[in-house]
Amino acid sequence: MNVVITPAMLGQVVVSGILAGALYAMVALGLALIFGVMRVINIAHGPLLMLGAYTTFFLYQALGLNPYLSVPITMLVLFALGALLQRTLVFRVVDAPELSSLLLTFGISIALVNLAQLAFTSNLRAIEYATGSYTLGPLAFSKSRLIAFAVAAALTGLAFLFLQRTRLGKAIRATSQSREVAMVCGVDVRRIHLITFGVAAALAGAGGALVSVIVAIQPEMGQIWTFKSFLVIVLGGAGNYPGALLGGILLGLVEQIASLFLTTQLSEAVAYILLVVILLVRPTGLLGGRQT
């Protein structure tokens, strides 16, 4: 029962933690965007990821499309779905108290999961692609997780560039800082909301495409991602976009290192204890969130 932990073992879990963390960061960035811009907490974020995984799966099954090549297509599909959700449902709760948006997105979440169950059945599906790993000395880099890391890092980088450099991105950040001032400056806030929700859903969709080659695909695979994304953005600072990146990597590392020194079972507890500690010490998250 006594495991001697060697530096190589620690190195291995640090690698695994960083690989997982980039994916957490990308998915959580979507949640952070919606929260930042609309003050809406999107419980349906995880189920959107699940739909992304199914999109990739069906493209793979029907057309034999490489799951990584389908990432852009999956993102487009989810962008459209996200915009549709915003247009038909979510816009109604943007100005409402936060409980309303929680209830609405909770409802959407249940509806999406059950619709997926009806449409796709609960049959477990998976894409067998890029199994095995690359080795570097004593370290193993899982192929599927390494590619997911690279794609997630690239997409997160692109999302930041988009937010920092483009006019649209600036308009999104402006809306997030102050809706009224943005409106006065001629920003079409409704359109910004639509695009924000679309981009957030697309990021979740990309996450789905990437995890579809890592884990089994089933209608309930998404919920755990809603929780993880929450944890990430609260750790990093809600509404603070670079904070999502830091929070993601941190969560990945904490989970893995806690699993190594304690047990996999306790690693979740450690992650949430860390959350409580950070909320006590820095209630706005590590990088500081937006003040309300």
Add this chain to the structure above:
Amino acid sequence: MRLTARIALIVGVIVAASTLPAVGQQGPIRIGASLSLTGSYAKLGSNQHEGYKLCERDLNAKGGLLGRKVEFVVYDDQSAPPTAVRLYEKLITEDKVDGVMGPYSSPVTEAAANVTEKYKKVMVSPLAATTSIFRKGRKYLFMVISPAEGYLEGLVDIAAKRGLKTVAVVNEDTLFSKAAAAGAVELAKKRGLQVVYQEAYPKGNTDFSALLTKVKSLNPDVIAAATYFDDAVALTRQMKELNVNPRMYGVTVGGDLPEFYETLKQNAEYIYGATQWEPSLPYPGQKEFLDAYKKEFGHEPSYHSAAGYAGCVVYAEGVKRAGSLDSDKVRETLLKLETRTMFGDYKVDGDGFQLAHKMALFQWQDGKKHTVWPDELASAKTRFPTPSWTQR
């Protein structure tokens, strides 16, 4: 006076009408059940439902039960124990069914059994494998499948016979998997194997890097994993990624599904899996069951289907031999009953706990499941030892 008489007449008619079916015994025997038709157990619960449906059809084809037609009343509990509790209450008190059959899974059975005990209804629960459910002094609950603790017996037995020394046991931290893991540890110790590592992981966990890194450092001969499907797949993939090479690797649940091989392809080769039942096992009536099932539903039955069917057959046998639907009489017969169905043997102890049914162990060989244990049911030799990932 005339008014009183008229009221009396109306009341009389109503009373007579409402008791008529019970007195006349003309209507069908209605058997109620709640099953997980949606929710996380939807696939497995639906298979069990098909087992019940086929049993209903076969019973009626043979003239029903006690000369009456049999009719199943089935509701969907959405895989949620509290919903199942409500539905069994409804079945017994509102629908007034003549008998009940068990739901899917241990947690749901654990909850529903409180209701059936309260109303003293015999419940044959064909898909509950957790020992503790049957060790709480419940009088009317009957078990059909082998208990969770015995799932990995075959794996341990082969390992001991092959002279292997060390075993690592990992499990999902839920009722069934915990019991299966505890059983494996117990059996391994009894057979002189050293349990070098044991760890539980939470439900829904899909990243086993840290756990496997630790297991790898101990290099055990055997990895025994008490899993469901998702975790079994993730665990196997990561074993390959991290190059973890036990000489035997076995899982409990999920490894027996065709999807397991479809998902992992050649990486599933050499993996051992525990199973309650396989279509290839030489039990009486197996072929008839398989043919009828495929014809009726257009696909192969899983063990959930087979256990559902067998559970219903056992209950019907109990009713037939008791010659009555009376719970206490049926209970007496089921306690004494010894029978063999296409699912295997049935015999319970005084708690309704299954004693006779046997687990089997299969190994994935060239894309097929071959039964390798116990010897008398084996259809192939074990491919031993499992080669390392790099040598395949």
